[in-house]
Amino acid sequence: MSTFILLTITGLGLGAMYFLVASGLSLIYGLMGILNFAHGAFITVGAYGMWFTEEHLSGIAVLPRFLLGALAGLVVGGVFATLVELVLIRPLYQRHIEQVLVTVGLALATVALVIAIWGNDARAVAAPAWLSETTTVAGAHIPNDRWIEILTAIVVLFALNAFLRRTRYGLIIRAGVENRAMVTALGIDVRRAFTLVFAIGGVAAALAGVLSNVYFGTVDPQRGTSLLIFAFIVVVIGGLGSLRGTAAAAVVVGLVQQYANYYASSGLGDLSVVLLLGVVLLVRPRGLSGSFA
Amino acid sequence: MSRTRQWVVPLVVFGALAFVPKLTVDIPYLFKSSLNTPGTLQLLALCLVFGGLALTYDLLFGFTGLLSFGHALYFALGVYIACIAVTKWHWDFVPALAFTALVGVLLPLALGAVSLRVGGIAFAMVTLAFAQAGSILVFKNPYKWTGGEEGLGTDYTKLPEAFVGIFNTKNLYWLALGYAAVVFVVVQWAVSSSPGHIWQAIRENELRVEVLGLRPYTYKLMSFVLASFLATAGGVVYLLLLGGATTDVTGANFTLTLLVMVVIGGTGHRWGALLGGILYTYADHRLSDASSSHAVSQLPSFLRTPLQQPLFVLGVLFILVVFFVPGGLARLGHVRRPRTLQRLQEAIQR
Amino acid sequence: MNLISVSDLHVYYGESHVLQGVDFDVPEGGVTALLGRNGVGKTTTLRALMGLVASRGSIDFDGAEIANAPTHKIVRRGVGYVPEDRDVFAGLTVDENLRLAERDSQPQYDLVYDLFPELKQRGKQLAGTLSGGQQQMVAIARALLNDNRVLLVDEPTKGLAPLLVTEVARVLERVSELTTVLLVEQNLGVVGRVARDAVVLDTGRVVHLGPAKELLADKAMVNRMLGVG
Numbered sequence: 036m037s038t039f040i041l042l043t044i045t046g047l048g049l050g051a052m053y054f055l056v057a058s059g060l061s062l063i064y065g066l067m068g069i070l071n072f073a074h075g076a077f078i079t080v081g082a083y084g085m086w087f088t089e090e091h092l093s094g095i096a097v098l099p100r101f102l103l104g105a106l107a108g109l110v111v112g113g114v115f116a117t118l119v120e121l122v123l124i125r126p127l128y129q130r131h132i133e134q135v136l137v138t139v140g141l142a143l144a145t146v147a148l149v150i151a152i153w154g155n156d157a158r159a160v161a162a163p164a165w166l167s168e169t170t171t172v173a174g175a176h177i178p179n180d181r182w183i184e185i186l187t188a189i190v191v192l193f194a195l196n197a198f199l200r201r202t203r204y205g206l207i208i209r210a211g212v213e214n215r216a217m218v219t220a221l222g223i224d225v226r227r228a229f230t231l232v233f234a235i236g237g238v239a240a241a242l243a244g245v246l247s248n249v250y251f252g253t254v255d256p257q258r259g260t261s262l263l264i265f266a267f268i269v270v271v272i273g274g275l276g277s278l279r280g281t282a283a284a285a286v287v288v289g290l291v292q293q294y295a296n297y298y299a300s301s302g303l304g305d306l307s308v309v310l311l312l313g314v315v316l317l318v319r320p321r322g323l324s325g326s327f328a
Numbered sequence: 329m330s331r332t333r334q335w336v337v338p339l340v341v342f343g344a345l346a347f348v349p350k351l352t353v354d355i356p357y358l359f360k361s362s363l364n365t366p367g368t369l370q371l372l373a374l375c376l377v378f379g380g381l382a383l384t385y386d387l388l389f390g391f392t393g394l395l396s397f398g399h400a401l402y403f404a405l406g407v408y409i410a411c412i413a414v415t416k417w418h419w420d421f422v423p424a425l426a427f428t429a430l431v432g433v434l435l436p437l438a439l440g441a442v443s444l445r446v447g448g449i450a451f452a453m454v455t456l457a458f459a460q461a462g463s464i465l466v467f468k469n470p471y472k473w474t475g476g477e478e479g480l481g482t483d484y485t486k487l488p489e490a491f492v493g494i495f496n497t498k499n500l501y502w503l504a505l506g507y508a509a510v511v512f513v514v515v516q517w518a519v520s521s522s523p524g525h526i527w528q529a530i531r532e533n534e535l536r537v538e539v540l541g542l543r544p545y546t547y548k549l550m551s552f553v554l555a556s557f558l559a560t561a562g563g564v565v566y567l568l569l570l571g572g573a574t575t576d577v578t579g580a581n582f583t584l585t586l587l588v589m590v591v592i593g594g595t596g597h598r599w600g601a602l603l604g605g606i607l608y609t610y611a612d613h614r615l616s617d618a619s620s621s622h623a624v625s626q627l628p629s630f631l632r633t634p635l636q637q638p639l640f641v642l643g644v645l646f647i648l649v650v651f652f653v654p655g656g657l658a659r660l661g662h663v664r665r666p667r668t669l670q671r672l673q674e675a676i677q678r
Numbered sequence: 679m680n681l682i683s684v685s686d687l688h689v690y691y692g693e694s695h696v697l698q699g700v701d702f703d704v705p706e707g708g709v710t711a712l713l714g715r716n717g718v719g720k721t722t723t724l725r726a727l728m729g730l731v732a733s734r735g736s737i738d739f740d741g742a743e744i745a746n747a748p749t750h751k752i753v754r755r756g757v758g759y760v761p762e763d764r765d766v767f768a769g770l771t772v773d774e775n776l777r778l779a780e781r782d783s784q785p786q787y788d789l790v791y792d793l794f795p796e797l798k799q800r801g802k803q804l805a806g807t808l809s810g811g812q813q814q815m816v817a818i819a820r821a822l823l824n825d826n827r828v829l830l831v832d833e834p835t836k837g838l839a840p841l842l843v844t845e846v847a848r849v850l851e852r853v854s855e856l857t858t859v860l861l862v863e864q865n866l867g868v869v870g871r872v873a874r875d876a877v878v879l880d881t882g883r884v885v886h887l888g889p890a891k892e893l894l895a896d897k898a899m900v901n902r903m904l905g906v907g
Contacts, residue, residue: 144643151637222753302468
């Protein structure tokens with residue numbers, strides 16, 4: 036029983052990270068019709084931004100060092116994503132294919148750059164000791180970082196939802212996901228919404244990168260790509276453009292991965308997720324939420 | 329272009345390339361040593377294999393309009409199955425080859441039958457998922473067959489003598505050239521056959537094909553199996569070339585580089601993807617060499633560091649190509665604008 | 679005074695030459711009807727005016743050339759659009775659909791609720807759950823919220839019950855007192871009631887220009903050009 040609880044909380048923790056990445060991907064695809072392969076680069080940039088900042092603040096105490104590092108990771112990720120949209124994506128407005136291809140090139144180039152500068156090996160990331168300790172719940176020893184990941188994802192989900200439902204840009208984005216042309220026919224310049232969605236996606240992805248640093252204890256160049264593939268699967272299972280579908284799918288994927296890895300055999304978890312995608316798509320091509328572009 | 333002329337030019341080109349191992353010509357900067365040396369022949373052979381592989385991808389994407397993110401799976405299949413059969417199961421080469429061919433037909437038939445039930449982005453994601461599953465399987469190293477992260481070396485004693493040893497590099501070159509030529513001929517023939525016309529019709533307007541009373545599904549599956557089988561064949565050639573199986577042919581990254589090759593070259597042409605594959609592979613290898621060269625080491629470190637990663641240079645180059653030459657290289661030499669990217673858009677929207 | 683002047687307008691959909699040199703003017707004030715059989719290019723003309731499809735040729739709007747300008751910029755010059763399929767946002771409420779359409783600092787909710795009191799009642803309802811007629815109200819209301827110089831209205835009575843058709847005609851009459859309207863419509867009864875001028879299209883070209891009443895009175899011409907009889 037205690038193992039089951041540990042697996043469940045860990046699965047939710049992973050699902051939290053997948054959700055953070057997938058939410059941005061889903062919005063970007065829903066609104067702009069772009070499969071953003073560069074999203075992995077946003078994760079990597081956020082993760083390395085955090086590590087880099089921490090390295091340069093090695094003199095101070097762990098908690099402020101960690102928090103400043105995390106903040107720096109978010110800022111760097113958000114700024115990077117915004118610049119990508121303005122410099123690479125916006126000039127290719129309405130040339131969807133070129134936009135997708137550009138993100139592919141960027142994905143390859145960013146990982147290569149990171150490897151060039153910091154090498155291929157994993158680097159340790161400092162975090163407050165409390166995060167590596169465990170809390171006992173019904174006999175299960177849960178590493179404390181899981182709580183942070185789950186909490187963060189819940190906060191982000193609520194914040195994103197509030198943004199979409201209560202602000203004008205949120206309204207524009209919701210409408211744009213349904214029918215981009217009609218939004219322009221109302222006199223609204225959707226391109227600003229595009230940049231905003233990229234920025235939000237970038238910050239969320241960077242947040243996932245920061246959290247993954249805590250979860251794994253290290254940062255490495257392939258982190259972004261591996262998280263991205265799972266995020267893609269989550270987005271498609273959940274239904275492109277649907278925030279709630281993405282959240283549900285992220286939970287399912289995280290849990291399936293953990294349970295299969297333990298109860299079946301190690302490594303089978305990743306395989307099961309992939310099979311899950313295949314099954315969902317064949318049974319219900321529109322994903323869990325039924326909305327599909 | 330008349331039918332005869334269509335064949336004459338490629339025949340001449342391939343024929344000319346067959347003479348390369350006899351040439352003691354030195355091309356400075358482009359190649360480290362003269363053309364008939366094993367080092368250069370190895371590089372040229374690699375370029376030809378990937379050129380052929382890129383063309384098999386183009387059959388799927390450029391001609392039939394199927395955007396697959398998992399084509400690398402079938403290439404990796406060729407590499408790993410042949411290697412495992414020979415090295416772990418101790419089969420002789422010919423049975424191993426036959427078995428690989430069998431799997432190379434059955435697996436895409438099964439996976440394609442499942443994947444093609446959806447279209448557009450869903451299809452792309454399912455193929456990505458299957459390829460990812462394959463990659464995971466390789467890393468898991470079941471029964472210690474695949475060698476996991478470290479890859480698997482081939483048992484040399486089982487391979488045909490003509491392909492073993494550094495002095496036989498020229499044979500491997502001819503094998504690679506033969507592969508590229510065969511793929512070219514097969515794709516050419518398939519595309520101008522009547523199923524081939526239907527593939528192109530499917531790419532243009534699937535609905536219209538249905539209205540004509542044909543089942544697009546069957547034809548798409550045909551194209552899928554053919555392209556995958558040819559990729560598997562390429563995998564076997566690659567295995568012989570490298571002497572072992574490595575994990576870098578299994579990742580999603582590898583399929584993305586196939587996409588890059590095909591876009592750079594220009595899709596839907598007989599030779600666009602071929603050229604793209606050759607040039608990309610060449611650039612990838614030569615950039616690794618160039619990055620350790622004297623000239624680059626003179627550069628200030630902020631320039632030198634990124635340049636030492638070929639994938640960085642290629643990624644940036646790709647972005648530039650997309651911005652400024654969106655039809656790929658084939659566009660530069662063509663009067664009629666190839667609708668490379670329009671096809672990708674159509675594939676996604678389906 | 680012509681509010682809109684279209685000269686030699688060409689539009690291609692892929693290989694298909696849909697508009698083959700369209701010329702007409704929309705005088706300021708009143709309703710100009712754009713008529714023709716199905717598929718002649720009426721909707722395409724409106725979309726070209728909106729910048730929603732690429733075109734070749736000239737579109738002059740109140741002295742400015744707007745052909746191929748970005749759609750949102752065209753709209754901000756004072757153009758309201760009521761598309762053929764209404765295109766209301768199904769996932770948004772009626773209120774949100776209207777709020778999204780607000781452009782001016784003083785959106786004219788009084789006018790809108792006066793014409794369509796039902797929209798005020800159904801404010802919190804999801805637009806996707808509205809009936810066809812109610813969605814049409816939302817689509818027209820959106821265009822009326824702002825002080826537009828011209829409304830481009832595409833087949834507003836399509837698929838509506840006769841009672842609602844009369845409703846729409848009444849609304850169009852009221853609207854035509856306030857602003858210029860370019861109306862695509864197949865229902866000749868509605869056209870006769872509200873339109874001042876008529877432009878007839880046939881296979882991508884203008885084949886007749888003139889007062890609406892005159893055209894409609896000539897049964898033979900109507901039969902020949904609009905295929906109604």
